[in-house]
Each structure stands twice: as C-alpha cells, then as structure tokens.
Amino acid sequence: MSKGNVLVVGSNATRIEIQGGGTGPTGQYLNETVVPAMALVDAGYEITLATPDGTKPHIDPVSDVAQHFDGDEAAYKRGHAFFKDHRAMNDVRTLRSVIEGRLDRYAGLFVPGGQAPVVDLMQDADLGEILRHFHARGKRTALLCPGLLPRSPRYPTQGNIGPP
16 A cells, blocks of 8 residues: 655756856756655655656756766666656656646655756746645655755745745
8 A cells, every 4th residue: 555645846858058158968867866766666655757848857868877876787777777667757747737636645745856957947837836835734845956946936935935
C-alpha cells in the first residue's frame, strides 16, 4: 500500500543564456532528479512528475555521467534506467493539470535541481500557485539546488505568501 503521492516538478528548459552571449545546453541534473525520486519510491511513495508543458524533462548532459553518482557506475546505470523506464518518469503531466486535479492529494512536493529550473520554473505562475498551496497547508516541500526559486516574487518568502 502506498504511503501517498509526491509531486515532482520538472523543468522543460533545454538551453540557458551564457556569459558573453549566446546559449548553451541545460536541463535537470540526472542525479538530483532520480536519486530522491528512487528513494521516495523505495520508501513506499508514488510519484507524479509534472512540468510546465507536460513533456519529460531534459537531462543536462553535464550530469549524465557516473561522476555525479560518486563515480559508481552501477548507481549511475540504475539512475539512468529509472529515468528512462520508470512509469512515473514517462507519464508526465502539466503543472496546470495537477492544480486542476486537486493539489490536496499530494503528500509532498519535490523540485529537483540543475540549471534548467532557473530558466523556466522561476517565472512559472503555476509553480507559484503550487508552492503557495503547499506552504499554506504546511506540507513538506523540497527544492534541491535551484536556489533562486524561493526568492522569486511569485513564491512564498518570509512575510510574502499571498498571490504575486
């Protein structure tokens, strides 16, 4: 029996502006996405992956190596296979659809890291609505490494949990 469902919010960004002009490839970090997601599944939780446009997040090529799994090739292969094959990683919903489907059904919220979230998620009004919902109800929320997200005016900060 499931302990509940955790909403995992991913980014759809594939390019990021780079210093000096132009853009470079980006995405979510593989390890920062799959290690917590696999731990949640192993602990008995279901996970629902949602992104702004409902497509599977792109993995940052820099993170798609065993080095980001402490050099453990077997752990890297497990993580890579989980992202490629696990049902929850492939049955992606839009942020809007999870809002309309009742946010109260989720036990927690997890936003993985990498550079991509600062490209699209920190300006996403739907994620702002989701964060305010979880904050107002005191639900567990984890943001891994996209440090700018909670500082955006769309998201709850000390004394600022109302609408943007």
